């Protein structure tokens with residue numbers, strides 16, 4: 001695999017991702033005013049894969065981009081799936097998706113699904129989640145390095161902020177500039193402010209929720225996040 005900064009779908013600025021992990025949102029009136037990318041959390045949509053497929057087909061001819069992931073339980077997934085099941089889920093739908101998100105921890109094991117997705121034209125997002133804390137900066141740097149070494153197109157880090165210090169550290173990491181397209185977000189009570197700040201500092205994929213339920217602690221409703229990002233100038 002190799003990084004693909006010039007891919008036509010690579011975001012050139014901060015985008016809002018509207019996340020859905022619940023079948024009740026499959027008939028949602030998606031609009032580019034609310035989010036530019038729709039994330040399908042397949043781990044929460046297992047009983048509705050045909051509907052997801054139909055929707056991905058419909059969105060392919062719209063202005064919206066799509067992202068699929070089948071999150072593992074250790075990083076917040078909603079269903080216990082084997083690696084093979086996750087590869088199958090991703091393999092079946094990746095021809096229809098703009099982005100495919102696979103956890104860094106599983107990327108080597110799921111390399112065949114990633115390669116297949118790439119062959120189908122999708123960008124590979126290598127993700128890392130910590131729902132309890134913000135690991136130290138060297139650790140976060142090692143995750144970014146790992147994403148580069150594994151040839152991902154983009155790295156995405158979602159970490160729980162327990163202090164303003166945690167947020168300062170992540171802001172500095174973005175300000176340094178990273179040699180790979182990067183998305184970074186805080187979770188918890190500092191999630192909202194961190195997400196706007198990081199979008200100003202170059203975080204590309206910025207997640208909010210559609211409907212009424214967050215898919216991670218502290219997310220903004222996607223429409224508010226999108227408005228806040230549009231109203232904030234880049235540094």
Ligand SMILES: O=C1C[C@@](O)(C(=O)O)C[C@@H](O)[C@@H]1O
Pocket residue numbers: 019039041069071127129158185186187207208215216217219
């Ligand atoms: O990985 C991410 C980011 C996220 O965890 C968040 O913090 O907004 C929400 C998840 O749905 C998504 O897959």
